[in-house]
Amino acid sequence: MSVEESHHRRLGWPALAWLSAFLGVPMALIAAVSLATKGPYGGVEWAFSLGAYGRLFDGLYIGVFSRSLALAGLNTLLCAVLGFPIAYWMARSSKRMQGALVLAVLIPFWTNVLVRLYAWMFILGRSGPLNSGLVSLHGGEPAELLFTRGAVVLGLVYEHLPFMILPLYATLEKLDWALVDAAQDLYATPRQAFFKITLPLARPGLTAGAILVFVWTLGDFVTPDILGGSKVVMAGNLIHQQYLVLRDWPFGSALSLGLMAVVGAGLFAAKRQEAAA
């Protein structure tokens, strides 16, 4: 390396120093605090304790974690089923149209999450447009649509669908459609061609989308908080509550690391699956 080049390298130091300090230290703090004791008025006392980890295995918390996993799994599945047709359609559109469609999917994605959730809160509310429509059609009392499990699932799908569409589209867009044509020339039915050719080739995009949806759903606390009222509790709500309401930082930290471990295990499993395929 020349002298000039090594000067050149130093230009990267501010970013690297920044990320080590403001990413490394907070992450290390989560680990440190999880091993400390809760102070009398919240905060931390630096006395070593494994108490927070012991509480992780309480049936109540295991229940919340497994329900979050189930919801994240359901959301991933729904996003895949709903995302595939539109991604396929985008990939088979003209080049000009493709650019416009990607932008069309990106815009809701970049709209603030609270704005998007508020829109659903407004639509599903007791006196919202959906309920007034239903009441004028069928009469009777407005239905309880908001603050239900269904509302949370709807919100989760709405929020995470672009995470599935975009990687899927990116894979399908590069797919060699001649292979699909060849299968059909060799008398495969469209159905066979889809399941034997298109779907296996779309797998990398499907996996990438599934990972994104799954990880982001597990880390979500706003959707159940806003659309579920207090009726649907996910791992994220538990963590939020421990830090900001109960001010039990050590337990909150242990829960966060527990969540990270679950996410890590999921990623690892996905990677092994992908390697096996």
Add this chain to the structure above:
Amino acid sequence: MRRSPWLSAAGWATLAFLYLPLFVLVAFSFNASKYGSAWGGFTLSWYAKLFSDNKILASTWNSAVVAGISSALSVVMGTLAVVARGRGEEAGGRWQDAFFYVPLLVPELMLAVGFLLFFGLIKGDLGLLPLVISHTTLTVPLVWLIVKARFEKIDPRLEDAAVDLGATRWQAFLKVTLPLLMPAVVAGGLMAFVTSLDSFLISFFVSGPSTTTLPVQIYSMLKFSISPEVNALSTLFFLASFALVVTAWLLQGGEDAALH
């Protein structure tokens, strides 16, 4: 394979699903009737109300200041890191890349919690500093990713040619590489700005009573009630991100399209 009409129907239906709630939200921000979905005539009064609400004005100001400073910081640091890294695929480069990929893979809630502990353990009033620091950490990797994508497309021989013609390395960088990089730098800055403006989780965990940002303000408003004022505020917020994202998109894609 022939394109079936069912496929495009499914595509359009999914787009309708993505956009319908936003259209409903926007439409009802102009509704004169305060309660429910009965149409009470067209009004701009909810927008007028926003501009006399001091809490909203203060949180908008906070959001703008934080987004401005953190996107400027991340543009400088992110772009420098791309240039410093160069094009090499050697181990050192890939080891550096990990620094930038990790924040993109860690759930935002974890970052939020980490920052809460970090700034919670530092006693004292830090004003907007915690927001600036946490948002910059979130946006540096984003700028890096966008600028890097463009940097890799620039032919290194262009800079070499300038040097052969008598420019110093520094001049060659300033006059050749940087101008070619500029659309991505601006796009990266815009995306960093939107990301900061957008960030709710981290701001929610880090901000204090006097450092509320716009999303945190919206959160407390919609926890309290559904009102057309929130519709109006959400509409403006939606339009702001819409304009920024479309501009960034055109900057990134416009020139690529011209090359094809």
